[in-house]
Amino acid sequence: xxxxxxxxxxxxxxxxxxxxxxxxxxxxxxxxxxxxxxxxxxxxxxxxxxxxxxxxxxxxxxxxxxxxxxxxxxxxxxxxxxxxxxx
Amino acid sequence: xxxxxxxxxxxxxxxxxxxxxxxxxxxxxxxxxxxxxxxxxxxxxxxxxxxxxxxxxxxxxxxxxxxxxxxxxxxxxxxxxxxxxxxxxxxxxxxxxxxxxxxxxxxxxxxxxxxxxxxxxxxxxxxxxxxxxxxxxxxxxxxxxxxx
Numbered sequence: 390x391x392x393x394x395x396x397x398x399x400x401x402x403x404x405x406x407x408x409x410x411x412x413x414x415x416x417x418x419x420x421x422x423x424x425x426x427x428x429x430x431x432x433x434x435x436x437x438x439x440x441x442x443x444x445x446x447x448x449x450x451x452x453x454x455x456x457x458x459x460x461x462x463x464x465x466x467x468x469x470x471x472x473x474x475x476x
Numbered sequence: 477x478x479x480x481x482x483x484x485x486x487x488x489x490x491x492x493x494x495x496x497x498x499x500x501x502x503x504x505x506x507x508x509x510x511x512x513x514x515x516x517x518x519x520x521x522x523x524x525x526x527x528x529x530x531x532x533x534x535x536x537x538x539x540x541x542x543x544x545x546x547x548x549x550x551x552x553x554x555x556x557x558x559x560x561x562x563x564x565x566x567x568x569x570x571x572x573x574x575x576x577x578x579x580x581x582x583x584x585x586x587x588x589x590x591x592x593x594x595x596x597x598x599x600x601x602x603x604x605x606x607x608x609x610x611x612x613x614x615x616x617x618x619x620x621x622x623x624x
Contacts, residue, residue, distance in 0.1 A: 407520075430557045431509055431510075435520070439521075442524075450569050454569050
């Protein structure tokens with residue numbers, strides 16, 4: 390399993406707990422549109438906060454965009470650009 | 477028609493028009509938030525949730541009456557999201573605290589914009605018209621902006 394697979398698993402777990410999707414997370418792929426899957430703007434805030442806690446990062450203002458949280462793949466890409474707060 | 481109304485998930489085609497088209501240079505944005513879910517977010521994330529979304533003034537006002545805090549936060553979050561839709565800022569990278577709900581002496585509210593939000597909106601939007609409401613477990617907000 391690659392590092393990307395591991396990160397995706399963690400993201401999917403966060404989505405399951407916080408995204409309040411209208412469909413089972415297990416049916417989604419890394420490129421699935423999370424907003425089409427039922428994630429609201431409020432739920433995306435919860436996902437963001439959960440991601441920050443889980444990965445020890447903080448999303449800067451320029452990443453507070455709908456597209457950043459649109460899919461597991463886009464979230465993974467955003468996380469790859471962020472230093473861990475402990476770094 | 478069933479009662480209570482069945483609201484489809486926001487990701488469905490039925491709700492993919494968050495703001496109406498230009499009406500004589502005026503754009504509208506609207507958002508609705510479930511108050512109990514705001515409370516759940518506060519319970520889950522605590523002060524991190526509040527500090528990330530709201531200014532000190534908004535937190536002070538919303539918590540002034542503890543049993544109304546969740547509905548006040550919910551209405552204010554709805555207002556921020558409505559503004560983002562009205563201004564078409566979903567890809568602009570706007571900090572929620574830069575869109576601030578301010579209470580007026582007459583009991584109404586307006587939005588004050590700060591930093592990047594203020595820069596993008598321009599000086600003609602120093603007080604953005606806003607209307608808030610809540611009923612039961614839902615809070616909603618409507619924002620109107622005039623394009624310059």
